[in-house]
Amino acid sequence: SNPLLPLPVLQAAHCQMIKDLSACLLGQNLRVDCRYENKTDNPLTYEFSITKDNRKHVIHSTISVSENIYRSRANVTMQRNLVCLHLQSFTTSDEGIYMCELKATNDYTGNQIRNITVIKDKLEKCAGFSLLIQNTSWLLLLLLSLPLLQAVDFVSL
Numbered sequence: 001s002n003p004l005l006p007l008p009v010l011q012a013a014h015c016q017m018i019k020d021l022s023a024c025l026l027g028q029n030l031r032v033d034c035r036y037e038n039k040t041d042n043p044l045t046y047e048f049s050i051t052k053d054n055r056k057h058v059i060h061s062t063i064s065v066s067e068n069i070y071r072s073r074a075n076v077t078m079q080r081n082l083v084c085l086h087l088q089s090f091t092t093s094d095e096g097i098y099m100c101e102l103k104a105t106n107d108y109t110g111n112q113i114r115n116i117t118v119i120k121d122k123l124e125k126c127a128g129f130s131l132l133i134q135n136t137s138w139l140l141l142l143l144l145s146l147p148l149l150q151a152v153d154f155v156s157l
Helices: 007-011 130-156
Strands: 016-026 029-038 044-052 055-061 074-079 082-087 096-104 112-118
Touching: 016 096, 016 112, 029 044, 029 096, 029 112, 044 074, 044 082, 055 074, 055 082, 082 096
Parallel strands: none
Antiparallel strands: 016 029, 029 082, 044 055, 044 096, 074 082, 096 112
8 A cells, every 4th residue: 555645635635714604784785704714825716606596696706707797886805814795785686695615726625615695684784893993992902001111111210
């Protein structure tokens, strides 16, 4: 038997793993957050699609071509561990099963896929305050630590 045989299996470990797929409404726009755990620096390709009436429609993708009806309304932002789809003027006709598909270059384990059913009446509003709260807490920490820093300076004198 060849002792080198197990090696390809090790190399084919998942390079990225979708952790969470969530959707929310920001004004009239739909936001779909596809959170993933990145295990590689390889470029990431993505595809957001919707399945309705048993047909798959590509909304925004770097893997395949997106459909005209969505192309003008959709854009995607990428941050570390998050690929985010923004779909403008979301209506009930945009309801369906949304799919996020991620693939890292040279990841031979195949694509990672997650689904979420999106129904307008059941969507929650996006938490627009979260960034503000984070920033505020940093500011607060900074202000709270200032007297401490001054006290430390005073002691060293």
